[in-house]
Amino acid sequence: MAGIGLSFERWSAVPATRLLNRRDREPFSSLGRRRARLSIFLSGATVDAERTSQSYGGKSCWLSPLFSTAKPPETLLQADISPGNCWAFRGSEGDVVIRLPQKIRPSAFTMWHISTAVSPSGEVSSAPREFIVLGVDEDEGETLLGFFFHDMDGEISQTFHVQLWPVLIRPRKAFGHIKFGVQSNWGHVKHSCIYRLEMHGHL
Template sequence: MTEISRALMISPSLMAAKAKSMMHLGDLVNNSVSSRMKKTCGLLLLLFLIFLCVWLLFQPNTHHDAAEEIKEQINQDMQDLIRLISSLSDRIKAVEVKNEVVVKPSSPSAINNHLSPELQQAIEKWLSYHIKDAFMLDDKGSGRLMADKMADFALENQGARVIASRCSNTYRGSREFATLFGFTILTVTVSPRTVIQGRAPLLPGRCWSFPGAQGTFAITLSHPVRITHVTVDHLSRYNTPTGSINSAPKDFELYGMKDISEEGTLLGTFTYNKNGESTQTFQLPNPTDDLYHSVEMHVLSNWGQAEYTCLYRFRVHGKIAST
């Protein structure tokens, strides 16, 4: 019994020792496994980094190849587009040639044969004024009003003066008003000087007017002139409230005077067209080498205004004696 008891008493201690040794062995195994896992993970991480570096190293070549492919595709599309445009251009030219063969434009003489003599004359007169008289082309081909390309010898600032004794009376309604804060403080009667002061732009009512449809306007020129043209400026019909300029002069005569005491020499008869340009220049029918110091404008009629006729601006063009 005693031995059995001892054996029983010894076995627990042996079991404890064995258990402790087993735990120590487990810790050694765990440590060994943990060390291997760490090494394995480190190796895998190193392989991943190597793979990433290799991928990044060859990545630019991939982009370059893709860019080259895109560039080649764009070039091919551009070539296709150029060929398409060329084909369309050839087709358009073929259609134009076909149309020229099928429909030939009529010659001016053929068109004129279908117009009445009166209509032909009206067209020629219109073209003569609007192209020849109203405009001149300079060396560069740009169009400009003829009056603006010639000196104005009827300009007051250059020495021209109104001959009041040979001008018609001023219409009683020909006035300008000076205002302050909306109140009229001064009323000034517009004199014939307004016609030669060269004000621009022309404003409605800023003109000299005389009673009725007939009157005279006379000035001394700034220089003795061989007169070649005269210009009449009037307010454009588009700038009037009614859309008409019935107070504009219609038919008028121009007389040249070498002295203000003489009657004057008739230089031409002209017609201001109310449906034409606001600035209209007229060439003397028979210009001479005579020098004139003064001119007188005889207005024979206007465009329907019975009470008065307005003159906005009058110009005289020509060459002075020294030239």
């Protein structure tokens, strides 16, 4: 099921650059339990296909046995982050717009990607490197929430806090859509991939 993290106030005490203490050697089920203690999950998030980059893979282009069939962008809303179960898009730049079941005031975002330790190829150059996040209002357009850097050698889940508000001024604005814009990857020339995205905030 798709998941949206609605954070408790404890998130506000975590520095923007802090990564959650998760290690590749921990079972994925253990990671899920740890996350459950931090956030409340709601089902119902979907991907706005019209504003999302086209998936890469499928029978028309060769990637690897892991990508024999193109995964839909909804893959990044799933809990399964086993190797190959990610959403891939062509090149090093791409967007995904997530439609939330209800508006939230976002406070942080978590991006998941496998490590080199579990990658069948032994490398993760398709992982995002630089990306931006925007809140999308159907009437007022997009609001930049921050520029972020994903560390390829860091934890498999990395949490980034909202940097910009018209931002950091209360009352914070609520959004029904969140846009993730990948601007570069770690060197893969054909495609980039995202394993999982989570949003944290308040109603």
